[in-house]
Amino acid sequence: DQQVKQNSPSLSVQEGRISILNCDYTNSMFDYFLWYKKYPAEGPTFLISISSIKDKNEDGRFTVFLNKSAKHLSLHIVPSQPGDSAVYFCAASAEAGTYKYIFGTGTRLKVLA
């Protein structure tokens, strides 16, 4: 049972445009959400997180939106750059005090120059 779903395996965006990556979850007990970026042959790199008490968190070009009623999370990258081309994973946690994150299957973003 996939508790965290990323339904788009891939996404292509022109350089300078907005990239929107989506994530849906089913477990209403999740209270902390994260996005990671992964380049080939490297481990995932933390991008941004959001607690369930917020609906938006911003860090430079990256903004995460949380819609708890829809159980939906999105990552906006503005403007997109070729170096953003990577696989993006969303993750969620329901167990405070642990790193027992439930990851989605990832979305491969390609930013075209």
Next chain:
Amino acid sequence: ETGVTQSPTHLIKTRGQQVTLRCSSQSGHNTVSWYQQALGQGPQFIFQYYREEENGRGNFPPRFSGLQFPNYSSELNVNALELDDSALYLCASSSGGQGTDTQYFGPGTRLTVL
């Protein structure tokens, strides 16, 4: 500052064998977590160690075990290997065991079970 390192990079084993994977945490980090990433999937949490004690575990059988040493480096041991154990094994370290401190991942060990 040295990042998280893992060894070996690649490993091939046969079914039924045992394997030990190693992880060196980033300097100053006292928490390490291990994840299994099968092909086409996201990482799955195996367990975490905080100051040498296991304090969180995912849905993995007891043949997956671990250790954390006083210098906070860590090992993942898998006994009685099965074909489905073929995956990328990632470790991640952080400076606190609270679950919200930033984790830093190593590049992973690719295990192939034949």
